[in-house]
Amino acid sequence: MSFAQKARYNFMKDLGAPALMWLRQSQRKKRPRKPNPYLGPPLKCAGRLREIMTRHYYLSRFSKGAKPVAWVTSGAPVELLRVFDFYTIYPENHGALCGAQKKGPEICSEAEKKGYHPDLCSYARIDLGHAFSGKTPAGRLPRPDLLFCANNICQTVLYWYKELSYYWNIPLIIFDTPYNFQDIREKDIEYMVCQFEEMIPELERISGCKYSHDRFMKIIGIARESASTWGRVLATMKHRPAPISIFDAFVHLAPIVSLRGLPIALDYYRILLDELEERVAKGIGAVTNESKRLMWDNIAVWFKLRDWSLLFAERGLNFVAATYTNAWAETIHYLDEMSPFESMARAYSLVVLNNSLNYRLKLMEQMIRDYQVDGLVILSLRSCKPYSVGQYDLRRLLGERLGIKSVVIESDMTDFRAYSEEQTRTRLEAFFEALEV
Amino acid sequence: MTKTQMTRKDYLLDQKQKGRHIFGVFPAQYPKELLWAMNVVPAEIWDPPVEITAANAHLQPYICSVVRFGLELVLEGKCDFLDGFLFPHTCDSIQNMASVIHDYIGANKPCYFFYHPKNPHGKAAREYYVLELKNLMRSLEKQLGPLNPDALKQRIQQGHKISSLFGEFYDLRAKGELDVGNGEFYEQIRRGEYLFPDDLIPELEGFLARNKGKGEKRLMPVILSGVLPNPPEILTLFDELGVRVSHDDLLIGSRRLLVPPSNLKDPFKQLAESYFSMPPCSTKGAPIVKRREYLLSLIKATGAKGVIFNVVKFCEPEWFDVPNLTDELKKRGTPTLVLDTELNQGLSGQMKTRVEAFVEMIS
Amino acid sequence: MRLWRFKGLSMTYFAGIDIGSLTTEVVILDSNADMLSYSINLTGADCNEAVDQALGQALSRAGLSRDQLSFIVATGYGRVTIPFSDKKITEISCHGTSAHHLFPDTETVIDIGGQDSKVIRIDKEGKVLDFTMNDKCAAGTGRFLEVMAGAFRVSLEDFGQLSLKAEREIPISSVCTVFAESEVISLIAQNQAREDIIRGLHSSVVNRIWNMVQTVGVHGAVTMSGGVAKNRGVVVLMEEKLGKPIHIHTEPQIMGALGAALLAKRHFLQEK
Ligand code: SF4
Numbered sequence A: 001m002s003f004a005q006k007a008r009y010n011f012m013k014d015l016g017a018p019a020l021m022w023l024r025q026s027q028r029k030k031r032p033r034k035p036n037p038y039l040g041p042p043l044k045c046a047g048r049l050r051e052i053m054t055r056h057y058y059l060s061r062f063s064k065g066a067k068p069v070a071w072v073t074s075g076a077p078v079e080l081l082r083v084f085d086f087y088t089i090y091p092e093n094h095g096a097l098c099g100a101q102k103k104g105p106e107i108c109s110e111a112e113k114k115g116y117h118p119d120l121c122s123y124a125r126i127d128l129g130h131a132f133s134g135k136t137p138a139g140r141l142p143r144p145d146l147l148f149c150a151n152n153i154c155q156t157v158l159y160w161y162k163e164l165s166y167y168w169n170i171p172l173i174i175f176d177t178p179y180n181f182q183d184i185r186e187k188d189i190e191y192m193v194c195q196f197e198e199m200i201p202e203l204e205r206i207s208g209c210k211y212s213h214d215r216f217m218k219i220i221g222i223a224r225e226s227a228s229t230w231g232r233v234l235a236t237m238k239h240r241p242a243p244i245s246i247f248d249a250f251v252h253l254a255p256i257v258s259l260r261g262l263p264i265a266l267d268y269y270r271i272l273l274d275e276l277e278e279r280v281a282k283g284i285g286a287v288t289n290e291s292k293r294l295m296w297d298n299i300a301v302w303f304k305l306r307d308w309s310l311l312f313a314e315r316g317l318n319f320v321a322a323t324y325t326n327a328w329a330e331t332i333h334y335l336d337e338m339s340p341f342e343s344m345a346r347a348y349s350l351v352v353l354n355n356s357l358n359y360r361l362k363l364m365e366q367m368i369r370d371y372q373v374d375g376l377v378i379l380s381l382r383s384c385k386p387y388s389v390g391q392y393d394l395r396r397l398l399g400e401r402l403g404i405k406s407v408v409i410e411s412d413m414t415d416f417r418a419y420s421e422e423q424t425r426t427r428l429e430a431f432f433e434a435l436e437v
Numbered sequence B: 001m002t003k004t005q006m007t008r009k010d011y012l013l014d015q016k017q018k019g020r021h022i023f024g025v026f027p028a029q030y031p032k033e034l035l036w037a038m039n040v041v042p043a044e045i046w047d048p049p050v051e052i053t054a055a056n057a058h059l060q061p062y063i064c065s066v067v068r069f070g071l072e073l074v075l076e077g078k079c080d081f082l083d084g085f086l087f088p089h090t091c092d093s094i095q096n097m098a099s100v101i102h103d104y105i106g107a108n109k110p111c112y113f114f115y116h117p118k119n120p121h122g123k124a125a126r127e128y129y130v131l132e133l134k135n136l137m138r139s140l141e142k143q144l145g146p147l148n149p150d151a152l153k154q155r156i157q158q159g160h161k162i163s164s165l166f167g168e169f170y171d172l173r174a175k176g177e178l179d180v181g182n183g184e185f186y187e188q189i190r191r192g193e194y195l196f197p198d199d200l201i202p203e204l205e206g207f208l209a210r211n212k213g214k215g216e217k218r219l220m221p222v223i224l225s226g227v228l229p230n231p232p233e234i235l236t237l238f239d240e241l242g243v244r245v246s247h248d249d250l251l252i253g254s255r256r257l258l259v260p261p262s263n264l265k266d267p268f269k270q271l272a273e274s275y276f277s278m279p280p281c282s283t284k285g286a287p288i289v290k291r292r293e294y295l296l297s298l299i300k301a302t303g304a305k306g307v308i309f310n311v312v313k314f315c316e317p318e319w320f321d322v323p324n325l326t327d328e329l330k331k332r333g334t335p336t337l338v339l340d341t342e343l344n345q346g347l348s349g350q351m352k353t354r355v356e357a358f359v360e361m362i363s
Numbered sequence C: 001m002r003l004w005r006f007k008g009l010s011m012t013y014f015a016g017i018d019i020g021s022l023t024t025e026v027v028i029l030d031s032n033a034d035m036l037s038y039s040i041n042l043t044g045a046d047c048n049e050a051v052d053q054a055l056g057q058a059l060s061r062a063g064l065s066r067d068q069l070s071f072i073v074a075t076g077y078g079r080v081t082i083p084f085s086d087k088k089i090t091e092i093s094c095h096g097t098s099a100h101h102l103f104p105d106t107e108t109v110i111d112i113g114g115q116d117s118k119v120i121r122i123d124k125e126g127k128v129l130d131f132t133m134n135d136k137c138a139a140g141t142g143r144f145l146e147v148m149a150g151a152f153r154v155s156l157e158d159f160g161q162l163s164l165k166a167e168r169e170i171p172i173s174s175v176c177t178v179f180a181e182s183e184v185i186s187l188i189a190q191n192q193a194r195e196d197i198i199r200g201l202h203s204s205v206v207n208r209i210w211n212m213v214q215t216v217g218v219h220g221a222v223t224m225s226g227g228v229a230k231n232r233g234v235v236v237l238m239e240e241k242l243g244k245p246i247h248i249h250t251e252p253q254i255m256g257a258l259g260a261a262l263l264a265k266r267h268f269l270q271e272k
């Protein structure tokens, strides 16, 4: 890591990025968006969020050479990497960004040209396509020095990171989290702790930094706090009307995914929480006329986020709960300085996708009660097997047990070539009829 | 009646009569020897000949057909005579199907789950594997009574014997000294998916004795990669075109069958050592380099003229590996053909054309 | 036993028959590899009947009878159904052979037929080095354009011309034919200029093919064969992608049969 690169990074971090943010901000002020009669007033925080994420992607360009760079899966225990000062890039978050900007098919096809099958997870195809072609709406992503992958969300990430590792000849560290077919077992935790012990020397070698226990403790503390604050942010949706919707939460999720363990994420969620509590006090809802409350199952359909938030809001429907946004609040608060590694193993292996479907069923039942949910939208995602296999039965069982109305729609989160507007509309309209809205 | 003449179902029922426990085992990697030692006959479920109807109410159309066929078999009640299920943690789809059966549909019989490490590089993984074996043993003991340590040793010996027999199969095949059709070859290989070792060993020995010798008419050696040799019509087509599968990198084939023996004392450590020295497999997180080297070594050893990747549609572990593998092989002068297959659907005209064109190309 | 041996005729003739699911083509060559005649017929329900008809037509155009043919190669999906062919060869090899014969600098062949499309890489001798074919779905084939032309109620020929008249392109996102059709219908309902939609549809086909081209790699000159090569809308867009002109025979549909006839000649000489 050269001094010049470090200096450049620091300069950009302290001066370049803020200047850019200021510039964007002043440009934006000139054209305020028209308020929509069905949606509540926009969150004041949204600007800050944009700033944080733009800065994150902007700064990443200068990180190469100044800091060790790691590409990390969304469920990886990034707290450990933070000890070694890695600049972390989240390809899944980048995939979502490409999806939201409707760039999915274009970048995916860069991977397909190399022989990657269009049936494969589109986050992986976007990432590989980006790796091959450099295409991204985020300017430029730094090439990693390390690939860090946890299979607690799926095995797909393992196959995908293996490809990157081979293609670039870059070390890959796998954090293997045994699937909890039933309850988690002591030996699973031991295994995961052993893996942490094995990876520390590797991380030291790659980063050139020594492991510092004090630093780790501090990071764990921040991560836990951020996750619980995020949890409280989500819990505000228990109020009627909910001050925020899941569609907003999909967007405000970015810092807890990408910047977990950094003070900036914690600060952000504190501000957001304050704003939401204020809204609750004043009775301001995300949807002007909240009549029925919905739950979402699966990842967001990024290219439809805006359209759909309107479509549902027009009918007084608000999404107040989702298993997806919940995932980053669910277990990270297990982190505990008294047993840092064991607790980290637990926190990361107990996430919803690494648990049995029975667990998921119970979790959803609980959420439906806690959030007073009236209807369920199940998104069947062809990209994501672990999230989607079992949804038909899940739907049936929730219907039988709670009498909840639901609909299954088919799509992909970014690749809209696999999406049919007409078909989806028909299904949603039938659902609206069933909900009598 | 010999074991081979019996249908698979009859054989399993006969075994049950003899007091053995029959387990339905889903793909792919699991400790057979341990099951044998507990008097369990593992009957593997890959591509049963059923029509997928009931499973469509549980699985989306973008799930691979191995999983769909497996669930169909369960739903149709064709597994009712089994004494238990074992689900190895092969991929996301199997993982969730296991949970669907166990948690949502209800299997009405004991369900076991076997997690094999996906981070095959460190000591932690080896230790974990041993613990996972013991864990499986303890859970099985609750149903089936205590494990006899000598039985385990004996079954491990039989396991070695079977691997070496399969090793001979492949060696002879490579040299063109096993004069049977491609279909017959794999039929024999796949008997290992349900025969108990006491029957499998004589069966394989008999087959070798009958068919060993020169005179192979299929002159074009190719390597077959992928999950399994289905549709079977593809093997017949190979016969017609004079193609001999000279070796394979199939999940049901060499990736599982060629298990190097271990000399360690402790039987569990022995199983672990063998497991970690098996050929590289995508479902165990093997790095691409290893798989590439393995394929290259097979090409070299058998003089194969090309590699055919017969990949099950929607199979994530395999499809991710395909582009880099084909690319590397082509760079080194070995032509490759990639087929996207649905199981038990026969050969479409297009698939036939692809295979024939490939053979014309390498001829 | 062939008649010419008795008659001692010095001239030998070869036939290539390409039985596709939509059309059957026949090409007759003489021993100098000059094309004497060809025919194109619909395959219809009865493959054998179609072959008899097409072969009869081509023979009568060449002024020959069937027993004057020295060697017959059958190709296309129906190749297995012809009882009297001397050899069956896949269309991949045939297209490679004819492209090389007509345009010797060809190293990449793009064949877009009614049911499937393929990209073939050949060496300087016309031997196939690599190839790829479309997957099961119809996207990226002539069938896709046909269905879409149907949605606009225009003929296939006009369809390509209309695409060239577009002022801009409305991208069609769905690849699935069924989804795309409903997408198109809703675009028509929105009163979008039909040329622009049609251009989008052509782009969609070309993009699919382009992905296949990339997996095989572009080498040397490119030749296009198959019925869709007659569609200027597709050709122009593909040339834009390639950044170079594409060779196209005046009857791109008969390239499979021509390759088969050429291979008939080659095999005849080899066997002799
Ligand atoms: S979308 Fe699903 S399969 Fe893809 S990376 Fe995320 S969890 Fe894995």
Ligand code: SF4
Pocket (backbone or CB within 6 Å): B027, B064, B065, B066, B067, B090, B091, B092, B093, B094, B227, B283, B312, B314, B315, B316, B317, B318
């Ligand atoms: S074929 Fe592939 S996806 Fe299907 S069960 Fe086997 S490993 Fe899993």
